[in-house]
Amino acid sequence: MTDGHGGDKPETHVEVVVVTTSGRYPTDGTDRVPTHQPVKVELAKAARALGIVDTTGWVARVDGREVDVEKNYLENGLTGAVKIDYGPREGGGGVE
Amino acid sequence: MNRAASAALFEEQTRFLEGDLLELRKWVVFNRTFPVLDVGFQALNRTPFRVRMHCDDWNELPASITLLSFTGEALTTLPTGPTGIFHQGPHRGTGQPFVCMAGSREYHTHESHTADVWDNYRLRGGYDLGGVLTQIWNGWLKSKP
Numbered sequence: 001m002t003d004g005h006g007g008d009k010p011e012t013h014v015e016v017v018v019v020t021t022s023g024r025y026p027t028d029g030t031d032r033v034p035t036h037q038p039v040k041v042e043l044a045k046a047a048r049a050l051g052i053v054d055t056t057g058w059v060a061r062v063d064g065r066e067v068d069v070e071k072n073y074l075e076n077g078l079t080g081a082v083k084i085d086y087g088p089r090e091g092g093g094g095v096e
Numbered sequence: 097m098n099r100a101a102s103a104a105l106f107e108e109q110t111r112f113l114e115g116d117l118l119e120l121r122k123w124v125v126f127n128r129t130f131p132v133l134d135v136g137f138q139a140l141n142r143t144p145f146r147v148r149m150h151c152d153d154w155n156e157l158p159a160s161i162t163l164l165s166f167t168g169e170a171l172t173t174l175p176t177g178p179t180g181i182f183h184q185g186p187h188r189g190t191g192q193p194f195v196c197m198a199g200s201r202e203y204h205t206h207e208s209h210t211a212d213v214w215d216n217y218r219l220r221g222g223y224d225l226g227g228v229l230t231q232i233w234n235g236w237l238k239s240k241p
Contacts, residue, residue, distance in 0.1 A: 019120055021226020023112045054221030059234065085120045088222030090179050090235035091197040 011035055011080070014073045018046035018084045025049050030081065039076060040069040043086055061085045097156035103130040106151050109225040121233065126168075133159070133225060136166050137233055142241040145175070147232055149225065150201075158214045159228065160201040163193060177239030181232065197235070199228040 015030035025031070025046035033042055039060060047055050060067050062084055067076045110128050113135070118125065126146070127134035133149040144166035149159035163171045163182070174182035174193045183196035187206065194202035204214045217223045222231065 017116065019116045021109075021112055021117065021230055022224070024116055052221055056221065058222065083116065083120060085117075087230035087234070088227050090181050090231045090238070091199065092180065 014078060014080060014082045016042050016073075016082045016084065018043060018086050020046070020050060020052065020086050022050045022052055033073070035073045035079070038070055038072050039067055039078075039084070043069060043084070046086065055086075055088075057089050058086060059089050097153050102151070102154045102156070106130045106133070106154055106225065113226065123233075133229070135229060137236055138166070139237065142237075143175075145236050147229060149229065151225065154225070155218050158199055158201045158204055158218070159225065160190075161195045161232070163195065175236060175239035177235075179235040179238050181235040182239065195232060197231060199223050199231065 012035055013032050014035055016033045017030050018025045026049075031042060031045075043055070043058075043060060046052075060069050062076075062078060062082055067078070067084070073079070073082065107130065110133055113123070113125050113128060113133075117123070122138040124136040124138070125134070126136060127148075131151040131154065133151060134146065136144060136146040138144045146164040146166050146168065148162040148164055150162070151159045163174060165171060171193060174184055176182065181195055181197040183194050185191070185193040187194040187202050189205055190202060194200065194206075196203050196206070198204070198212065198214075198217050201214075203209050204212065221227065
């Protein structure tokens with residue numbers, strides 16, 4: 001993917017979708033996001049839009065791989081179209 | 097809880113189990129008719145698995161969860177692995193293996209956890225129906241294949 005000006009310039013944006021069991025953000029299409037933006041920023045926007053009140057301990061995956069939400073897209077090796085699967089980790093089991 | 101209110105909440109919390117989500121997670125929805133949510137999990141090199149959530153009186157009560165083979169037979173042994181959410185049982189109330197995790201009715205009624213009441217969780221993020229299902233899925237992904 002290019003920045004729309006052709007040539008071999010590094011990508012400056014990614015096209016992001018966040019998918020959860022409470023819905024998809026954005027509802028249609030994708031959000032164009034700077035590649036240097038931490039992943040958590042888009043996740044927070046998605047949570048707000050989808051009415052998710054608490055995402056403590058949630059995990060974000062792309063193509064089955066967990067991503068570091070504190071890091072940006074480039075640091076996570078993500079380019080082009082990025083579909084993020086976002087949801088709670090399993091709770092702890094407990095019976096002895 | 098009023099049955100109509102429970103059914104409405106069930107609908108609200110399960111209506112997004114479609115499209116991108118099912119494709120990404122390789123989930124199959126077998127049934128989504130109140131009060132039953134029945135979803136199968138698949139993943140490369142793993143034995144497929146199926147979770148049937150009985151959501152009567154949701155969310156006054158947590159869902160009662162039955163674990164099945166992908167073709168619908170009740171499992172007599174559950175996956176093992178590091179998470180500890182799958183308990184071989186038998187559960188005193190059901191006589192079956194069960195999900196030993198907050199959000200499962202069998203957890204909250206197990207003698208080891210009756211003090212850990214559902215009211216502590218029911219309004220928290222990750223404990224709606226999709227959230228509990230996702231938690232079980234994540235536990236399944238970490239279990240032995």
